[in-house]
Amino acid sequence: MKMIRRDVSIPFLLIGCLGCLCSLPVGCNRAHYRKQADEEVYHTISTHAPLIQVPLQEYSIQPFPASRNLDVYKQDFPPMPQDDPLSNRYMHYVDHKKGYDWGKFGNRQFRENPAWPSLLPRNNDGEVVLSEDSSVKLARVNSRDYQLELEDLYLSALDVTFERFQFDVMYFGTHDTTFDVQGREFAGQTQSLLRLDDDFQVSKRFATGGQFVAGLANSIVWQFSGDDMYFASSLLDFTLIQPLLREGSRAVALERLTFAERALLANVRQMERFRRAFTVEVLTGVNAGAGPVRSGNFGQIGSVTNLPNLGSTGAGQAGGFYGLLQQLQTIRNQEANLAAVRDSLIQLEAAYDAGRIDLFQVDQTRQALYRAQSQLLTSQTRYQDAQDDFLIFLGLPPCLDVNLDESLIEPLNLLDPQFTELRDELALVIGESRELDPESDRTVIMEKFNTVADYQDQILDQMATVRTDLQQLLRNAPQRRRNLESLTKNNTFAGSFELTEFSPDTFDQRVETLQQAYQELELKVAQSYYDLLSLEEVAETLEPNEFRLRMVNAMVFLASDLLDLALLQAEIRVDAVVLPSVNLTDEQAFEIASVNRRDWMNARAAVVDSWRLIEVAGNALEADLDIVVDGQLGTLGDNVLGFRGENGRLRMSLQFDAPLTRLGERNNYRESQIAYQRTRRAYMEFVDSISGNLRSVIRRLDRNRYDFELRRSAIRVAISQVVLASLRLNQPPKPVAGQSGGQQQFGATTARDLLSALSDLLDAQNDFLGVWIDYQVQRMVLDRDMGTMQLDPYGQWIDPGTIDLENLNGIPGKPGKKTPSKSSGPAMDDFEEIPAPPGKEVPKEADLEWLRPLEGPRLLDKNLPEPPLPGAPAIQLVSQVTEDQQAENEPTSEKSDKQEGKQKNKQNRKLPEPAVRPAPLR
Template identity: 35%
Template sequence: MAERTEPIFFLPDRSVQAAAHSRMADFSDPDCGPLPPDDPAAARFMDCPYKAKGSRVWHERGQLADIEFEHWRSFLPQDDEGVVPLNRQTAMELALLHSRDYQTQVEGVYLQALPVSLQRFQFDAQWTGGAGLAFLQRGGHTAGSTRTLSLTDGLGVSKRFATGGQLLADFSNAMTWEYNGGVSSAASVLSFQFLQPLMRRAFREVQLEPLTQAERNLLYSVRDFARFRRTFFVSTVGTNGYLGLLAVAQAIRNEEANLESLRRNLEEHIALYETNQASQFQVDQVYQEYAQGRLSLMRAQATYNTELDRYKLQLGLPSTLHVKLNSEELKQFELNDPRLEKLTDRNDATRIGLLQFSEDELPSMSELRPFYAECEAMLDLIPELTSEVKSELETWTARLKADTERTSGDPDDEASVERQRELELAERLTKVISEILAEFPADVEQLETARTAIDADKPLLAWEALNLLCGDQLRERLDSLFVVQTQVRVYLIQTKPVEISEDTAIWLAENNRLDLKNQQGRVVDAYRRTEVAADLLEADLDLVLGADLGTDPGRINPLRFDSSASTLRAGLQFDGPLNRMAERNDYRASQIEYQRARRNYMAARDSILFDVRKILRNLNLNRFSFEISRQQLITAARQVEQAQIDLRNAEQSDSNLTRNLLQALQSLLQARNSLIASWVSYETSRMQLHQALGILQVDDSGSWINDGQTFDNFLDINDAPLGFERELDPGLDGDASGDEEVPVL
């Protein structure tokens, strides 16, 4: 494998056996290890196959308690509670360590290397040797009986040459002792034989073909493994892996947030119903939606648990293992500060508490003071939260201005128009923040009115002031902060841009895709096989040379060679091609296979270019879909705010307003789910594009190490880690001329 590792990809140096801390590790002796546990029904046929008694050797080696060893659990990156936290890095590390598919791929490369060692061995000097001892008695104990002891031994060597010649050398010795007559004999022969085909099966193109094909097959296997590592990364981290789990986890958060909103609205509608400000039908509307929200949350949780179990199996881990998804990457999808959400809950609870009273049933001073204290505490948090939202807004505005200055160009360009729209939105949101800060003194004044009324023992005035403060003023400020922060944080979510032309992408794929290189090599393999098949149509004409050097038969000396006992041979052997029907068919078949290989290469190239073009389209669609999801979420947040305002300002109960609010909440939930789904799709498309271009590089731990690099790095001869061999076609890139050298990856 080391001989075939190319600069275009990286392969870790590892043994074919699973690591000692892997789930697949086997600590038993690989040669004569203990017997693994057997199926009881099948074990009967090993102990007694048919009428024969089974061998005892299997049980004498010992018995394993289980097929799987449990040592690997102690090496898991568990926390204090025994839970394995999962992020991109740990997911890849666990997959490389425990994935059965990955281990099978490693073994496949190793198995492909075994034929290479055999074919190389065929051209090495091969030694043979042996000895034999035999005792022979004739006639029993009669007078004419004989008893002899014979000792034979031999040593030989053979050498195969690339031209088809084969040299054999053998030394054999025989010694005999006869006990009756005391006669002894010894004879040795040193033989040489050389065979050289002159026509059929002769010369390098035929004799080296098995070795050549084995060497090339190993190269193909190494490349396939390198490409598998890239595909393995995308499948482990992409939509069908870690990022897909993130999307499901975020969907649960969205369902929880939606359910919380429905709960608050249900409690508010119940309170309004008790004061005759809402109808029973409106309460039923909200309750049905709340019940449906609980069901949706349960479904999302069940889906998440199922997908998490499936992902554990994908990593090679049992589904019963306790793992926890690291939600760090989901923080950017936390569109509102949890403190703001808690403050909204507190304000709603305070307002619902105040709605329990009326002008006819006013609260006592002791009942009003806790409401006043809660309003005072909530009011103290408004400036802090407003400042935080303002800071986030300033961060987003600064980024917009920097992007505008960096990419200033055609003002009518779509990207420029979009940035201008975002700048205008930022300005509007800045005005909203300013209005919230400007209206804060009025809130303080309203709170002071309530305090003065309480001190003056005027419950009606205090109750009305607190009810106005919680029901209108604070709620309006919190709703405005909620919408502003949602819009700001939506735009703070960043995606890594991908800027590459279709021509450049196609050029990169043609020069970097390992599977296309393999397919191109197989065309040449098929071409060579036609020549080998054609060689078998020829006649057999072999040159045969031989020599036997024997010892002097008159002396008992196994090393005394004598010319009288030696022979020399030389000759030609010819076999005419009178019957070559089978070879003719093989030759015609090899020609057809060559044409098929050519078509397969063209089909592979077309398929790769098709994939590249499709991924580029999907990438653009996913990026645009993500931007649309931003707008939809912002619109949905505004609809929720407006629906709440309409419902709050209604002078009489109106089920249409309740329905509008519920529909707005459902639209907000769908927009949140669409946002995370489009982000995951875009991130996966980025990985798939690098994979399709053949430039996705993963390190020893399986991590993507060239994420974020521009594609220019793969075209710069000073930065690219690869060699460059030809010029780019003039028509491939609009900026490239026919005389300009462009590096090839």
């Protein structure tokens, strides 16, 4: 190496230092790397999402601006969160050593997004409104579980970017600056050196398993001692390695990338399934199952043996939004039952005052009232606990004031809460009037009288509501008749019970009876009200106490008539409820699911992943046979870029390593075979589980259709029992023979019979509601488990209405319909026609010896014919619902019809005039 004048080295020194300084800010810019990672990840997902036709607007791990999870601080330099005071001491001083300045980015003031409370959907009272739509939206915006699944998908795509990068051209550059001073005694002479070393390298991996590395090294040494000279040299080298046997297969070289790409595709599918399952979980509480799963052990044995989680089928008590509605309606039913028991107690107390019933039955009714109040308190507490749990699941704090939208179960609210309030107010006035002092002033008594006289508008409203319910029943009658005909025609429970109540003719007769009963009861309520008002005409002619007794008596009769009207409303409403039809067999549902379920597609891919590892593990058993080419080229003379062949070397070699020690590889190979068999069996269990789940759902839907009609009948019977028991209390007293002025008493079981009837009615109402809720849950679960569930852009379930083959025209996988594959390459059905390998014949059905038990080890049976290649059903893509289809599928609201009926009924706000004006007392 020749000495060169020092002025020539200045450019190299400046270039080296400048390159080093320029690289520092790039390498330290956190935001640059974060944004770069986001761009690559979202682009990677976008290349997989079109394969399964999914929207991309949601695939971002950045929370919504209205989300409670939004971090308003800088992501790259976040301030320190609030720490435990004692633990924080060790961040500043640990083992008497001063720590890092952790507070340089400031302290976090807000634990969560401070703006999220103001962005919640609230009503005029400031309460958060929870409906079907708002619950799903709030969950997608604030749920921590949903955010976690989005992040898992992001991390899965991040793994793909790393595996892709392994096959990109990689650049490496280093620069070392060394100043070395040595004393005379240490080195024999005084030395003062400044050394600049630059190294640039390029690396590239190939799909064949080969690898190419090229490098350029430059070294400059500046000597300040002696003659004050420096030395400069450059070296260019490269190495090419191509395995031919072990690790030389594309199966091995591309395994990690192949697995990562397939895993990302599976996770995109799984995220789409999770989106739908998450909506189901929000509404029904049915477990959504697993979402995207990040696999860090690419290509390792046993890494793909776990198949997708099926999730829950929804058996048991409903949860989520529907569960809250069910509990709330149960409370409404208990409140109505409590009001009925209170009315009964008032009537029994009046009968006791008249000497027609003993005190034991009055106390028995009062005890039932206390029991009903206690049960109501328990139900309210459970509802509040369930509401808190639901808010936490949505990602919201449980302390929020919530208003639950009950419009979904309004048809199931058999006893109108406003009706219950009216009867409660009337019962309160009756109780206060009965407790008035007999010597009370007439003015005090008239105040109670005027309170009830002002109930005319409320009574008119309730009668109009019942009239509207009756009109709704007449509108739903054709669909109810068709459903009954379907039940009697396709009776899967033939012989188990009589289907007399399911007869369409019986239903028509019942509707006609209800119309007539309403007309009669409307006049009866009007007559009771006029009886009460007529007392005002004779008030001045009566003593105050006598007027009070007559007033209480008339109020009791009015309360009884209002109870009858409420029961008639319940009977009308129970017959007006219509269940959407589900006309699918379990075989049809299974066939649809085999084509449309995304987790089923992933399960097939998981079996192939495990099968592929057998080839990877088998390759490790082979010998090492590598072609290695490497060379170097240096510089000569004064020119640091003057590379000459005289200072170079080129070497080619063939390297062989005999497979003499392969115990670990042998074990891995055998393990891969066992893992594949396990995965194959797990896949069979997965398919069987899907079949079992679908059969269970179809069976529950079928059972619920019949059970729903039975519950209708049970409610009608319970209502009839209550009416009959109430009639006993309203019967006029009969004189007792042989006793002057004596009155016949009620029976010894009158109170017990009435309480039993009210309890049966409450149970029937709750059972009726439970069957309806379970039917809706199972419909949603069936739509999810068939893979046909469609969501609108806000994540809301697009209710398909009737679920049958005709309504699934736009859904791929309809039985008997072939949908071409939209992906490139041959369809999966084409693999069913793969010919047998040369020299082997595909065994006929009669020659399937492999189905028979083996007498000896299978490996020794060389004549054993191989089984035919299993065919795989076609993987078809789930189509997206268009806006027109979405509009067709949206269920029509019944609110407008009811409101229109109320408006028409309010035009004539006058009670019907009784035919004959009755006397004030009965």
